[in-house]
Amino acid sequence: MSLASLFGVELPIVQAPMAGVQLHALALAVSNAGGLGSLPCAMLDPAALGRELAALAGGTRHPFNVNFFVHVPPAQDAAREATWRAALAPYYAEFGVDAHAIAAGPGRQPFTKEVADVLDAIRPAVVSFHFGLPDPGLVARVKSWGSKVISSATTVDEARWLERHGVDAVIAQGIEAGGHRGMFLTGDLTTQVGTLALVPQVVRAVRVPVIAAGGIADGRGVAAALTLGASGVQIGTGFLATAESNASAPHRAALASPGARVTVLTRLFSGRHGRSIANGFTREMASAEAEVPAYPLQNALMLPIRRAAAASGNPDRLNLWSGQAAALTRPRAAAEYLETLVREAGEALARRDG
Amino acid sequence: MSLASLFGVELPIVQAPMAGVQLHALALAVSNAGGLGSLPCAMLDPAALGRELAALAGGTRHPFNVNFFVHVPPAQDAAREATWRAALAPYYAEFGVDAHAIAAGPGRQPFTKEVADVLDAIRPAVVSFHFGLPDPGLVARVKSWGSKVISSATTVDEARWLERHGVDAVIAQGIEAGGHRGMFLTGDLTTQVGTLALVPQVVRAVRVPVIAAGGIADGRGVAAALTLGASGVQIGTGFLATAESNASAPHRAALASPGARVTVLTRLFSGRHGRSIANGFTREMASAEAEVPAYPLQNALMLPIRRAAAASGNPDRLNLWSGQAAALTRPRAAAEYLETLVREAGEALARRDG
Numbered sequence: 001m002s003l004a005s006l007f008g009v010e011l012p013i014v015q016a017p018m019a020g021v022q023l024h025a026l027a028l029a030v031s032n033a034g035g036l037g038s039l040p041c042a043m044l045d046p047a048a049l050g051r052e053l054a055a056l057a058g059g060t061r062h063p064f065n066v067n068f069f070v071h072v073p074p075a076q077d078a079a080r081e082a083t084w085r086a087a088l089a090p091y092y093a094e095f096g097v098d099a100h101a102i103a104a105g106p107g108r109q110p111f112t113k114e115v116a117d118v119l120d121a122i123r124p125a126v127v128s129f130h131f132g133l134p135d136p137g138l139v140a141r142v143k144s145w146g147s148k149v150i151s152s153a154t155t156v157d158e159a160r161w162l163e164r165h166g167v168d169a170v171i172a173q174g175i176e177a178g179g180h181r182g183m184f185l186t187g188d189l190t191t192q193v194g195t196l197a198l199v200p201q202v203v204r205a206v207r208v209p210v211i212a213a214g215g216i217a218d219g220r221g222v223a224a225a226l227t228l229g230a231s232g233v234q235i236g237t238g239f240l241a242t243a244e245s246n247a248s249a250p251h252r253a254a255l256a257s258p259g260a261r262v263t264v265l266t267r268l269f270s271g272r273h274g275r276s277i278a279n280g281f282t283r284e285m286a287s288a289e290a291e292v293p294a295y296p297l298q299n300a301l302m303l304p305i306r307r308a309a310a311a312s313g314n315p316d317r318l319n320l321w322s323g324q325a326a327a328l329t330r331p332r333a334a335a336e337y338l339e340t341l342v343r344e345a346g347e348a349l350a351r352r353d354g
Numbered sequence: 355m356s357l358a359s360l361f362g363v364e365l366p367i368v369q370a371p372m373a374g375v376q377l378h379a380l381a382l383a384v385s386n387a388g389g390l391g392s393l394p395c396a397m398l399d400p401a402a403l404g405r406e407l408a409a410l411a412g413g414t415r416h417p418f419n420v421n422f423f424v425h426v427p428p429a430q431d432a433a434r435e436a437t438w439r440a441a442l443a444p445y446y447a448e449f450g451v452d453a454h455a456i457a458a459g460p461g462r463q464p465f466t467k468e469v470a471d472v473l474d475a476i477r478p479a480v481v482s483f484h485f486g487l488p489d490p491g492l493v494a495r496v497k498s499w500g501s502k503v504i505s506s507a508t509t510v511d512e513a514r515w516l517e518r519h520g521v522d523a524v525i526a527q528g529i530e531a532g533g534h535r536g537m538f539l540t541g542d543l544t545t546q547v548g549t550l551a552l553v554p555q556v557v558r559a560v561r562v563p564v565i566a567a568g569g570i571a572d573g574r575g576v577a578a579a580l581t582l583g584a585s586g587v588q589i590g591t592g593f594l595a596t597a598e599s600n601a602s603a604p605h606r607a608a609l610a611s612p613g614a615r616v617t618v619l620t621r622l623f624s625g626r627h628g629r630s631i632a633n634g635f636t637r638e639m640a641s642a643e644a645e646v647p648a649y650p651l652q653n654a655l656m657l658p659i660r661r662a663a664a665a666s667g668n669p670d671r672l673n674l675w676s677g678q679a680a681a682l683t684r685p686r687a688a689a690e691y692l693e694t695l696v697r698e699a700g701e702a703l704a705r706r707d708g
Contacts, residue, residue, distance in 0.1 A: 156615065156681070175529065176548040190618050190632060194530035194548035196578065197569030197678035204682075215551030224550065224578040227702050261510065264544050278544060324551035327510070328558075348581050 003209055003232035006148060006168060007126055008063045010034035012232030013222065013341060014171075014211055015239045015334075017067030017128065018179060019043045020306075021251065021321065024056040026244040026334060031062040033335035036126060038065040041115075049115070053122050063125030065150075068111040069180075071131045071272070074294035084293055084301055087285070091317060095308035102304060110134065116141055123147055131272075132184035133165050140166075150211070152182025155191050159202045159210075169209040171234055172202040176215030178237045178323035180274040181265065189265060189273065196228070203229035217325035219344020226345075235341075237323040242334040248310035251320055252331065254279070260326035269306065269319035271298030277326075280316030357563055357586035360502060360522060361480055362417045364388035366586030367576065367695060368525075368565055369593045369688075371421030371482065372533060373397045374660075375605065375675065378410040380598040380688060385416040387689035390480060392419040400472070407476050417479030419504075422465040423534075425485045425626070428648035438647055438655055441639070445671060449662035456658060464488065470495055477501055485626075486538035487519050494520075504565070506536025509545050513556045513564075523563040525588055526556040530569030532591045532677035534628040535619065543619060543627065550582070557583035571679035573698020580699075589695075591677040596688040602664035605674055606685065608633070614680035623660065623673035625652030631680075634670030 003012040015030040017040035027037030039056055041049055056064055085099060092099045111134040119127070123145040130152055133139055142149055148168040153159035159170045173182050174195025181192065195214040203210050209231035216225055217238040225233045240247050241255055254260060254277050262278045268285050269276060272295040276282060292298050302319075309317035332340075357366040369384040371394035381391030393410055395403055410418055439453060446453045465488040473481070477499040484506055487493055496503055502522040507513035513524045527536050528549025535546065549568040557564050563585035570579055571592040579587045594601050595609050608614060608631050616632045622639050623630060626649040630636060646652050656673075663671035686694075 174548055174550065176551045188616070190616050193615075193678040194528055194569045195550045196528065196548065196575060197530045197571075197682075200572055200574050201679070201681050203574075215548045217551075218554055220554050220557075220582050221550060224581040227578040227581045228574050229702070261547075262542070262544050324547040325555070327555050328551075348583070 003169065003211065006209060006231075007036055009036045011338065011342060012226070013338060014038065014065065014232060014234040016179075016213065016234045016236030017065065018236055018240060018245070018321065019067075019069075020319075021240060021247050022245045024052045024059065025246075026239060026242065027056055027064055028059040029242070029244040029334035030239065030338065031060045031064045033338045034062075035338050036063060036065050038067050038128065040067045042067070042069040042130075046114070046118070049118060053118065057122050065126035065128050066119065066122070066124045067128045067130065068115065068134075069131055070110045070129045070134045071295055073110065074297060077293060077297070080291065080293050081297060081301070083291065084298070087288060088301060088305065091281075091305050094317070095305060095312070097304040097308060102301060111138060113138065120145065126150060128171070130180060130182045133162065133167070136165070152213070153202060154181055154183045154198075155186060155193075156201050156205045158183070158185050159206050161185060163206040163208055167208060169211055169231070170202060170206055171211045171213050172199050172230070174198045174212070174214030176324040177213050178240075178263070178275045179321040180270065180272055183273070195225070199225065199228040199230050215323060215325045217323070217328035219341045219346070220348045221325070221328070222341055223345040223348040237326050238329045238337060238341075239334060240321070241326075241329040241331050242337050243331065244334045248313075248318065250310065250313050250315035250318055254315050254320045255322055255326045255329065256331070260322055263322055263324055267292040267298065269298070269302055271295030274319070274321060275323060277320035277322045279318065279320055281318075357523065357565065360563060360585075361390055363390045365692065365696060366580070367692060368392065368419065368586060368588040370533075370567065370588045370590030371419065371484075372590055372594060372599070372675065373421075373423075374673075375594060375601050376599045378406045378413065379600075380593060380596065381410055381418055382413040383596070383598045383688035384593065384692065385414045385418045387692045388416075389692050390417060390419050392421050392482065394421045395469075396421070396423040396484075400468070403469070403472060407472065411476050419480035419482050420473065420476070420478045421482045421484065422469065422488075423485055424464045424483045424488045425649055427464065428651060431647060431651070434645065434647050435651060435655070437645065438652070441642060442655060442659065445635075445659050448671070449659060449666070451658040451662060456655060465492065467492065474499065480504060482525070484534060484536045487516065487521070490519070506567070507556060508535055508537045508552075509540060509547075510555050510559045512537070512539050513560050515539060517560040517562055521562060523565055523585070524556060524560055525565045525567050526553050526584070528552045528566070528568030530678040531567050532594075532617070532629045533675040534624065534626050537627070549579070553579065553582040553584050569677055569679045571677070571682035573695045573700070574702040575679070575682070576695055577699040577702040590675075591680050592683045592691060592695075593688060594675070595680075595683040595685050596691050597685065598688045602667075602672070604664065604667050604669035604672055608669050608674045609676055609680045609683065610685070614676055617676055617678055621646040621652065623652070623656055625649030628673070628675060629677060631674035631676045633672065633674055635672075
């Protein structure tokens with residue numbers, strides 16, 4: 001089944017949900033232009049979730065996607081947390097952050113029954129998950145609404161696991177992708193492969209449609225992904241550069257700079273591996289990578305620094321999420337970007353066939 | 355200009371030169387079937403080089419490629435070498451290798467005037483280099499024969515450098531690729547990106563034809579690479595699995611096993627970063643990665659272990675070079691593999707256009 005008919009959209013292009021750097025405005029712009037816009041909910045409290053969902057549902061009659069993290073909350077580790085609070089003390093001081101005001105504890109919660117209750121009133125066309133899937137009962141409830149369920153696989157094993165657990169499509173996330181890696185059956189980076197190698201292997205391994213993600217930012221990449229057997233693509237960094245994202249000024253400047261060519265997979269910003277443009281913080285703290293508290297504990301410790309850095313325009317203390325194809329992007333409206341992707345993809349196919 | 359007309363071949367498919375695991379037999383099979391076969395010369399002494407070139411030139415009227423490493427020989431580092439001889443002592447003992455018989459010194463030489471003298475009699479259609487280019491005088495001499503000169507770029511900067519220094523085509527080597535990474539302007543792995551992200555960036559950056567390499571092992575990958583704007587592809591692992599390679603039995607078994615899904619970029623086997631299937635040696639020695647002597651010093655120290663391991667069928671002491679798409683390959687004749695690539699590529703295009 002084509003992605004367009006599965007999701008009821010015109011274009012086989014999913015805007016990747018990007019927690020912390022976009023809200024409903026980007027999702028609306030993409031859905032109203034024929035793609036599948038996505039609302040990332042991982043960093044929304046219940047009040048914000050309600051507001052964002054209402055704005056999204058009220059702003060379009062087109063299908064959209066609502067995304068949740070489904071991490072397993074880790075056990076507290078007071079010793080490790082204390083070590084990290086000490087390590088971060090100079091950074092807290094740099095921005096005048098009151099470290100005592102940062103709550104201990106597991107921080108943000110994964111997808112729960114309470115969130116499902118809120119979603120029930122909206123029943124989005126698509127609900128996507130990252131880091132696996134919620135409990136089977138919650139998956140069944142989401143599917144009972146007629147919503148399609150999708151999630152990210154970074155390996156063939158994860159793709160097969162997701163299919164067995166009932167997803168309607170698998171997002172094959174290659175190593176090029178920016179932001180958090182969706183890995184959930186493994187924590188071993190040596191299992192993580194490039195999109196060009198991953199997509200054909202996943203296409204062979206599962207029967208559900210495959211959405212290619214990672215390193216795709218122009219129409220040639222879209223056309224190549226479809227050629228690999230994907231039914232569609234998911235694009236993050238390209239949409240991060242558009243006018244409708246909430247990327248901060250230093251984040252936008254970093255994406256447009258030659259420095260965007262050097263990205264790192266790091267746990268430093270959140271406790272889970274995410275791809276960020278290398279900056280002062282990732283270099284200064286690189287040797288502490290192995291000792292980072294688990295997600296979302298580290299996330300809670302880092303948020304005040306990340307927010308203050310964004311507000312003060314300091315790219316060296318900020319999580320500069322980016323995939324490996326930032327050089328292929330440029331600032332513009334999301335609808336114009338979508339239109340360009342479609343035109344370029346058509347040109348790539350025509351040129352290649354000629 | 356199309357790759358076919360640039361090289362005078364029928365198919366835009368280059369068989370990657372794979373030093374140590376293939377000789378003229380594979381190159382002949384590929385060239386005689388319409389691709390560009392390659393002879394890797396990095397591990398050949400002058401006598402073997404003469405024999406292999408004669409067998410290749412005498413075995414085909416089709417174009418072929420002859421490949422050389424152009425590393426800069428490192429300074430000796432007696433202390434580091436002594437440390438490593440000690441670290442490897444248990445492995446030498448395991449195979450009854452006489453460690454005292456292993457010569458110190460820089461080991462194999464890069465492309466030199468003497469090698470060019472030998473090549474002059476053959477004047478291959480294509481001469482490819484890895485780790486940059488030889489001296490401008492040597493490049494000019496090769497080009498004066500009418501031979502086309504190509505080399506690998508792992509970054510946009512390397513692609514631009516190669517174009518400025520006169521290559522006729524650039525091989526864009528993505529992170530998925532097996533064996534030695536061609537990086538020569540940088541030693542920093544965080545600059546290395548996936549093929550899907552690299553190829554469109556290189557295509558935009560240079561005017562010479564681009565050959566996509568890394569993670570391509572089936573016809574879908576070939577079609578996708580051409581869609582990205584590449585003029586052709588270079589395939590290693592897929593040809594390593596064919597009958598005409600010299601891959602050892604344990605290497606072939608590893609390529610066909612689920613273990614091939616986990617590969618590592620390691621300097622342990624040679625002193626330069628190469629992608630190998632993870633095995634006992636890479637796991638046992640992982641923590642010593644940063645202390646490995648430079649290429650080819652480490653290569654000399656490791657060769658007796660690697661050769662004894664291959665001979666005795668032990669995959670845990672062997673450099674199991676592989677890209678990230680070994681799961682897409684299977685044993686067969688090289689000509690049959692080429693034929694399948696072409697058929698599958700055509701099907702991928704037809705399916706996608708339909």
